[in-house]
Amino acid sequence: MADKPVLRRPGGRTARTRESVLRATAEVLLTEGYEQLSFARVAAAAEIAETTVYRRWPSKAHLAADALVELAGTENPVPDTGTLEGDLRAFLAQIVALVARPEVLRVLRTVVSLATEDDEVARAKEAFWAGRFAGGAAIVERAVERGELPADSDPYEVIEDLAALVYFRLLVTGRPLDGRVVERSVARVVGRHA
Numbered sequence: 621m622a623d624k625p626v627l628r629r630p631g632g633r634t635a636r637t638r639e640s641v642l643r644a645t646a647e648v649l650l651t652e653g654y655e656q657l658s659f660a661r662v663a664a665a666a667e668i669a670e671t672t673v674y675r676r677w678p679s680k681a682h683l684a685a686d687a688l689v690e691l692a693g694t695e696n697p698v699p700d701t702g703t704l705e706g707d708l709r710a711f712l713a714q715i716v717a718l719v720a721r722p723e724v725l726r727v728l729r730t731v732v733s734l735a736t737e738d739d740e741v742a743r744a745k746e747a748f749w750a751g752r753f754a755g756g757a758a759i760v761e762r763a764v765e766r767g768e769l770p771a772d773s774d775p776y777e778v779i780e781d782l783a784a785l786v787y788f789r790l791l792v793t794g795r796p797l798d799g800r801v802v803e804r805s806v807a808r809v810v811g812r813h814a
Contacts, residue, residue, distance in 0.1 A: 637666070637668060637672060638676070640666040640667070640668065641662055641663075641666045641668065641672075641673055641676070641677075641683075642686060642687045642690045642691075643666070643687075644661075644662045644665035644666040645657065645662050645683050645684065645686075645687035646687045646688070646690070646691045647665065648661055648662060648665065649684060649687060649688070649727045650723040650724065650727060651723065653726060653727065653730065654680075654684060654727060654730040654731065655730075657680055657683070657684060658680065659673045659674055659677075659680070659683070662683065678740060679740040679741070679744060681731075681734060681738075681740055681741045681744035681745070682740065682743070682744040682747065684727075684731060684744070685731070685744040685745065685747050685748035685751075686747065686748075686751075688727065688728075688731065688748055689747070689748055689751030689752065691718075691724075692715075692718060692751075692752060692755075693751070693755060696711070696714040696715060696718055696755070697714075698711065698755045698756070698758045698759060699711055699714070699759070700762065703766075703768070704759070704762075704763040704766070704768040704769060704810065704814065705806055705810055707759040707762070707763070708759065708782055708805075708806045708809055708810070709802060709803070709806050711755075711756060711759060711782070712782055712783065712786065712802045712805055712806065713802050715783060715786060716786055716797045716801070716802060719786070719790055719797070720797055725790065728790075728791075729791065731745065731748065732791055752779075753775065753776050753779050753780075756775065756778070756779035756782070757775035757776075757779070759775075759778075759779075760773055760774075760775035760778045760779070761775065768814060769813055769814055770813075773813055777813075778809060778813050781805075781808060781809050781812060781813070782805050782806070782809045783805070784805075785801055785804065785805050785808075786801060786802075786805065789801065
């Protein structure tokens, strides 16, 4: 008798466990910082075995990156306003609102400062940024379909150009993040890519 394939239930126990772990991780990150994050603390807060956390996330950095991607995705759903400019403006305004929160800024600065000589940390940072760019790719793909962007547009480059000024001000100069930054960034992207 042939083995039957294992059917996984979307939204089942695995999804609930993942959601619980990521919510607990985000809570520790935002209230106490990356330094206080540990698998033991997250497992206790999520009310699961610590081994469950170890099995799914290879390092503390991966756990933090995954939680931050989830937080950003939950609080920054990819907008669909019907136009490239509208989508870019809404997307960047969401990013600005999220990173302007002191607790998010503190965690983001910590994540950015983690040493990339450690392969696990480097992979976690790549996963974090890949997750952030994946959401923005939908904006570019829809704009291509509507004929607002050329077919060969690189979603990564478009979103990188959109967010560059915000992250530069946030992490380097400390200059204010206001509506002018959003409008300037959107105009630059449209002018360069459309």
